Amino acid sequence: MMTPQELLFALGLLLLLVSSLTAPIPRARLLFIAGMLVLTGWALWTGDRFIAFVCGANGLVLLIVELRGRWADGGVRFTPDEQGMVETLFNELPKTRARHLLDQGVWLRGEAGDMLTREGEPVDHLYYLAEGEARVLSGEIEVGRCGKGDLVGELTVLSGETASATVVLETPARFWCAPADDLRPYVEAHEEIRRAIEHGFATVLKAKLRASNRRIADAAARPA
Numbered sequence: 001m002m003t004p005q006e007l008l009f010a011l012g013l014l015l016l017l018v019s020s021l022t023a024p025i026p027r028a029r030l031l032f033i034a035g036m037l038v039l040t041g042w043a044l045w046t047g048d049r050f051i052a053f054v055c056g057a058n059g060l061v062l063l064i065v066e067l068r069g070r071w072a073d074g075g076v077r078f079t080p081d082e083q084g085m086v087e088t089l090f091n092e093l094p095k096t097r098a099r100h101l102l103d104q105g106v107w108l109r110g111e112a113g114d115m116l117t118r119e120g121e122p123v124d125h126l127y128y129l130a131e132g133e134a135r136v137l138s139g140e141i142e143v144g145r146c147g148k149g150d151l152v153g154e155l156t157v158l159s160g161e162t163a164s165a166t167v168v169l170e171t172p173a174r175f176w177c178a179p180a181d182d183l184r185p186y187v188e189a190h191e192e193i194r195r196a197i198e199h200g201f202a203t204v205l206k207a208k209l210r211a212s213n214r215r216i217a218d219a220a221a222r223p224a
Contacts, residue, residue: 005045012039012055033062081107081130085176088149089128089200093193101193104186105178110169116152117163125177127152132173137166145170154201158184 002010015035019028036059043052076095078086086098093101110116110132117123119138129150136144143165146152152167157180187194 005042008038008042008045012036012042029062029066033059033066036062078102081174081176084130084149085128089151089203090196092199093196097190097193097196101186101197102176104183105176107174107176110173110175112169112171114169114173116167116169117165119164119166120162122160122180123153123156123163124180125153126157126180126183128176130174130176132169132171132175134167134169134173137168138164149204150207151201151204153180154204158187158197160184 012035015031015038019031019035036055040052040056040059043049043055076099078095078099082102085102086093086095090098090101105126107130116125116127116134129146129148129152131148134146134150134152135142136146146167152175153163155161156163160180187197
């Protein structure tokens with residue numbers, strides 16, 4: 001049977017372990033702070049002043065940083081289009097970081113027939129569609145569609161590879177776009193943003209695959 005002191009120590013270690021396995025960065029940070037503070041309490045209880053100082057100082061500094069970040073986030077504002085983009089792709093990021101990322105691109109309007117990517121050519125921009133629809137073509141064959149909330153160019157914009165398909169606007173559209181040459185070094189220099197972008201890309205890719213599977217299933221179910 002574990003003593004109360006041993007249980008408190010085990011709880012602190014468990015919180016630290018869970019924080020290292022938690023994907024959303026803000027949640028992981030809070031779990032780590034909680035683990036440090038619990039271990040501080042355990043160290044004070046057992047009379048280990050050195051461990052109490054080390055854990056308490058770490059926990060306190062991180063807590064101050066977290067509170068300062070949340071205070072700064074309170075002053076950040078997004079337009080409706082930006083808010084939708086953040087909620088769809090970058091909800092793991094603090095608002096200040098998301099604001100900084102959005103500022104790497106610009107919002108534009110496009111017309112039907114505008115080409116966003118061309119198959120076999122480098123992808124020079126990352127696009128996020130806030131309004132409108134686009135066709136995805138391989139050769140002359142339509143292999144998919146993009147709509148509100150979708151990314152265009154996410155598979156190759158960071159790697160520098162050529163586009164695997166041509167994407168053409170089918171309707172007037174409003175979109176955010178960021179130059180690939182600026183986005184790549186920016187992402188490489190900001191680890192937290194890189195992780196959030198990769199997570200957002202994976203989320204969008206899963207949604208595209210589900211939509212593609214539904215289209216294939218619907219086509220197979222239609223009478224010949």
